[in-house]
Amino acid sequence: MQALPKHVTIKEVGPRDGLQNEAAEVATHDKIAWIDRLSETGLPYIEISSFVHPKWIPQLKDAQQVADGIDRNKDVTYAALVPNQKGLERALEADLDELSVFMSASEAHNKKNINKSIEETYDVLQPVVREAKNAGKTVRGYVSTVFGCPYEGDVPIKQVLEVSKRLFDLGIDELSLGDTIGVANPLQVDQTLTEIKKHLSVDQLAMHFHNTRGMALSNVLVSLEHGITTFDASVGGLGGCPYAKGASGNLATDDLVHMLHAMHIETGVQRDRLTDAGLFIQSKLDKWLPSHQMQICNKERV
């Protein structure tokens, strides 16, 4: 095994990527209470919602109220997704610390998700990134379908690189490489990062895995071996995958923290508080959350 980093930054995306893929509607005051709990776990970053049009993601239509309602912890960076100019205006009003733009590495998924070609998407994002930066925000870029597309199948690394470089040209500060449908395997992550590191520094990159096939932690391990130190995760594995019904959702923050701490890699997260935050949001859903930590807690309670 290669030498591993000593510290990892976990970006909690449950309130956005988790809830966006849950059927249950969670009340705004519960989201606020949940994010406030997450803010006290030691997590350095929470993506609280998405300023997309409510028509597309009704679960997150209360982004503004959530942003207004939460208690801001000065040690936490609060972020949200913005798809376009209109979303940016709402997000700037909500006064978040970081804003995230997103697009896909595959043409078909980009069209389906954003209703534009990849080329057209750059034109939409350019002023968004510029104005966010002008307003003093840091900007994160998400690339979806990096390891496979539900419509196109394999996605060439060349395409991932092209989109990644164009996003940095637009001015983003960090790029999150997304395994949107949870198909990435460790060999593929190894090959992809080997190629990407020829052009981008690991400090500019975050990895965003889904656990559809149970390989998320293995993919984290390979990424750590490559020197990646930032990972997106969702407490309890909240989320699911719209393309594989019944599949596990996002990489679970609680399982990730458990593995990293076991390997003497610091995260700053207090596991007991994180577990409480997971059990809290689980109590607002009509399902058990899939993380191993939640499974063990649930069985002890049954």
Add this chain to the structure above:
Amino acid sequence: MQALPKHVTIKEVGPRDGLQNEAAEVATHDKIAWIDRLSETGLPYIEISSFVHPKWIPQLKDAQQVADGIDRNKDVTYAALVPNQKGLERALEADLDELSVFMSASEAHNKKNINKSIEETYDVLQPVVREAKNAGKTVRGYVSTVFGCPYEGDVPIKQVLEVSKRLFDLGIDELSLGDTIGVANPLQVDQTLTEIKKHLSVDQLAMHFHNTRGMALSNVLVSLEHGITTFDASVGGLGGCPYAKGASGNLATDDLVHMLHAMHIETGVQRDRLTDAGLFIQSKLDKWLPSHQMQICNKERV
């Protein structure tokens, strides 16, 4: 990532280690039908039962009938556990290809599990291994609690090595290193294998992981990097962990095969047949099996 092997041997332990940890009683004819299905998947090895006293593991009291009832596929090695002389006699009657002896790396677990000290256990196993070899059988040794003990906590690598070497001195052909309670993490697997490889060849070793904390595939990955090419697994993740209620069981054969094939590592296993075998045994239990492959199948059927 280090270079990986091109082929992996999977030893299916579901009929023994899986069923042994399930509360449900599966009828003998269903076990036979299940093992016959497993025999047609391309799996090279099936551990069909255990010849321990029925008082200790009532779920496996029909070991003899199972051995008699199954159709032997000449491409499959059939194996069973034998704890002592009495078990050996029964196992030899059942005419299996390989017999397995077992003990723990930690004194407390060995006492609890075998009711003998580690030192006393060697005396019990010595004639068992000798007579099995004399009868033309290969013999496998299992060491439990390699990565942690439910009673003692950490288990020094020195102890693992001592037990391992003594078992090879007795004449075993292969050693399976067991993470009995699913606590192993990739760093620990890396450190343990680094140490063990100073004394034993990777060709003599198999790894036996449980997925209690979701780290089984990550631990496989590190083992592959160390050149290990034999892994124990249980279809569907059948099993559970007696020390962590509600926890996932054995590393799931179906998820393991999925990952290995995705990484272009051959196993000889046909995934569709393996899935069928998993769904078959699931239909005989009153629970969903925890593997990701089974989860996806179940959701599609609900």
